[in-house]
Amino acid sequence: MDAKGYYLMGEAEIEKVKLLPAKPRLLMHSCCGPCNSFPIEHLSPYFQLTLYFNNHNIYPYEEFVRRFEELKRYVEVFEKENDVKIELILPKYKDETFDKVLASRKDDREGQQRCKMCYSMRMQEAFKYAAAHDFDYMTTVMTISRQKDSVAINTIAERLQPQFPKVKYLYSNFKKNKGMDRSVQLSKIHNMYRQTYCGCIYSFEDMKNRKGIKEE
Numbered sequence: 001m002d003a004k005g006y007y008l009m010g011e012a013e014i015e016k017v018k019l020l021p022a023k024p025r026l027l028m029h030s031c032c033g034p035c036n037s038f039p040i041e042h043l044s045p046y047f048q049l050t051l052y053f054n055n056h057n058i059y060p061y062e063e064f065v066r067r068f069e070e071l072k073r074y075v076e077v078f079e080k081e082n083d084v085k086i087e088l089i090l091p092k093y094k095d096e097t098f099d100k101v102l103a104s105r106k107d108d109r110e111g112q113q114r115c116k117m118c119y120s121m122r123m124q125e126a127f128k129y130a131a132a133h134d135f136d137y138m139t140t141v142m143t144i145s146r147q148k149d150s151v152a153i154n155t156i157a158e159r160l161q162p163q164f165p166k167v168k169y170l171y172s173n174f175k176k177n178k179g180m181d182r183s184v185q186l187s188k189i190h191n192m193y194r195q196t197y198c199g200c201i202y203s204f205e206d207m208k209n210r211k212g213i214k215e216e
């Protein structure tokens with residue numbers, strides 16, 4: 001399926017959810033404030049949201065904390081402004097298996113196989129958590145990013161779905177229908193920290209090379 005097809009599938013599912021008598025519980029893999037801003041606004045009227053900040057990829061630890069704190073700050077403001085409750089879960093940092101897997105493809109450019117493994121591991125972990133805690137739905141905010149291949153992300157979800165039959169994956173392309181523009185707007189309104197690299201040590205090194213930053 002193409003990016004538009006996955007977007008339409010997700011929106012059709014939201015239309016079905018609107019008819020339910022109560023909001024279903026949705027676990028949303030969440031990586032940072034800016035990427036969550038539009039998905040939270042788009043989904044919270046129809047779903048009881050829980051954000052799952054499982055991002056073992058983020059290097060260094062200080063950056064992991066900074067992105068989490070920024071997300072937490074945004075969620076608190078959103079809750080007050082919209083009179084909703086959104087749970088935010090912070091799993092333990094850090095999973096060494098994750099590092100080993102990414103290291104096996106350290107020379108890949110962003111968007112290549114290393115990234116697909118990174119999406120897949122975080123989504124599998126979120127699916128597992130959702131299944132263990134009786135969530136109705138799972139999704140990830142990653143499809144909002146222009147740097148990330150939404151077809152690859154949705155295809156990974158399609159492949160993982162049969163292992164977690166009780167949790168329905170909510171397909172998405174959050175950047176569509178001006179979702180990305182709204183995310184940029186919300187980031188500006190809330191003066192959010194916007195990181196300059198994706199997350200892992202390899203993307204961190206690429207960013208330093210691009211900017212000509214040298215180690216002391």
Ligand code: SF4
Nearest residue numbers: 115118198199200203
């Ligand atoms: S560039 Fe981003 S998506 Fe790719 S492996 Fe690194 S952290 Fe994961």
